[in-house]
Amino acid sequence: MAKNNVFNSVIILTVTMLFIKILSALYRVPYQNVLGDAGLYAYQQVYPMAAIIAVLSLNAVPSVISQFNHEYAEKVYRLLRISSLMLLILLMMFSGLIARMMGDENLSLMLRVSLLVLLPFSFVAVARGELQRRDAMQTIAISQLIDQLIRVSVILLGIYLYTMGFSVYESGAVSILGSFLGISGAWLYLRRKERINPTGSLDNKQLKQFLLLTLFYALSYLIMILWQLVDSFTVLNLLKHVGYSLHDSRELKGIYDRGASLIQMGLIVTTSFALVLIPLLAQAKRQGRHKEMNDYASSALKITIVFSSAASIGLLNLIKPFNLFLFKSDTEAGTLAVYMLAVIFVSLIIMFTAMLQITEDYRVQAFGVVSGLITKIVLNIVLITNFGILGAAIATVSGLLVYTIILYRQIILRYTLTLKSFTVRWVMTLTMMSLVLQLIVQLPFTDRLSALLVSLSGVAAGVLIVGFAMIKYKIISADEWLHLPFGERVIRWMK
Structure with a gap:
């Protein structure tokens, strides 16, 4: 029975990920068709910043948390909540500099919007890790679908706004906002399924272990x-x-x-x-x-x-x-x-x-x-x-x-x-x-x-x-x- 449950969980996640990958692959086509290559360029310049946070919250950190107990997860939540807020403030302050380093100052608004994914990051990462540890793959799959459907819907809104007179950068800012709203939608759904009460903090050994495992799980994605x-x-x-x-x-x-x-x-x-x-x-x-x-x-x-x-x-x-x-x-x-x-x-x-x-x-x-x-x-x-x-x-x-x-x-x-x-x-x-x-x-x-x-x-x-x-x-x-x-x-x- 346990083997069947594991196999069924793999099938649920595989089918969900297949659907998500198809959506991820296809939305760029209408985006380029309407906004042109300059529009696709603007989106793709900023996309990796939001994507890294999304991968950490939806895949890497949950995989690490799923290997340990509930107390460990609560400690990780406290660490992530503080560090993500500090990183958000720091990167917001230097978004103009980052845009200039990319060679295009007009990207600064899109960069600031992309950083908003850091707000729901800590809760989503820990909640998914707890659910993964309990093998609640159906709940995880639903949260991923909510995230992706909202994200693609907002991207389509950004495409529409371009036809109404928005610039490629303004439309790009709306589109990249989809990453934040998608993860926020997953956060609202997961709050009904999982309660987290942060207690204590990671000791040096646990912190090193967490950072190391997160890094290597992230490399896969x-x-x-x-x-x-x-x-x-x-x-x-x-x-x-x-x-x-x-x-x-x-x-x-x-x-x-x-x-x-x-x-x-x-x-x-x-x-x-x-x-x-x-x-x-x-x-x-x-x-x-x-x-x-x-x-x-x-x-x-x-x-x-x-x-x-x-x-x-x-x-x-x-x-x-x-x-x-x-x-x-x-x-x-x-x-x-x-x-x-x-x-x-x-x-x-x-x-x-x-x-x-x-x-x-x-x-x-x-x-x-x-x-x-x-x-x-x-x-x-x-x-x-x-x-x-x-x-x-x-x-x-x-x-x-x-x-x-x-x-x-x-x-x-x-x-x-x-x-x-x-x-x-x-x-x-x-x-x-x-x-x-x-x-x-x-x-x-x-x-x-x-x-x-x-x-x-x-x-x-x-x-x-x-x-x-x-x-x-x-x-x-x-x-x-x-x-x-x-x-x-x-x-x-x-x-």
């Missing part, structure tokens, strides 16, 4: 957000440095930011499928079943590679019609094509991080993310100066590659992986898919409707080729399909 934060402080400044005007720099950065939506779409299926196996891997580790643990690790990694590379290579080949259909132009298609490779590395990093958390190897994650970010910063400076906005995409993928390699070197020391048997067949499948998709994109498309038809044709062809190869050549085995959504139906097709 903050990968692309941290890379985007680097871009917020470097890309615009570097483009202006090499001679672009503020107007042209905003447009180029906005076009580059289109990639965030496409990458999010590529990650939806990858992470939802692959992470289903992590609870099974953790259980095998706790019970000392090492062969099963290695089998689950190999399966999880194989599924990650298969789905992430299929999504990444598919998006890369279809980037021109996708770009025209979704965003009204196919400008900088080469830049976005390079950017799509990030899907592979982000998916692998998420999986590797989960696998290393099971073995409690935290330091390598910190080393990996720092090395990746340093690579990203240095290459941004070098490559944007020489290649413009294309350099930012190359720097992003290179930084993620460094992070991936560092984690992989530790993974192979802790797990015995069996992946070679499917590699050749899968590379041949991706090559065949790319050849077919390149033939399809030679079809004429000059407007959004024709781009949509070419995109759908390419997606259908890619799914058929990949699906046929996966079933015909058993790239994913019957036992592995059993752990995935619709797996039993796929097994019937294989037979």
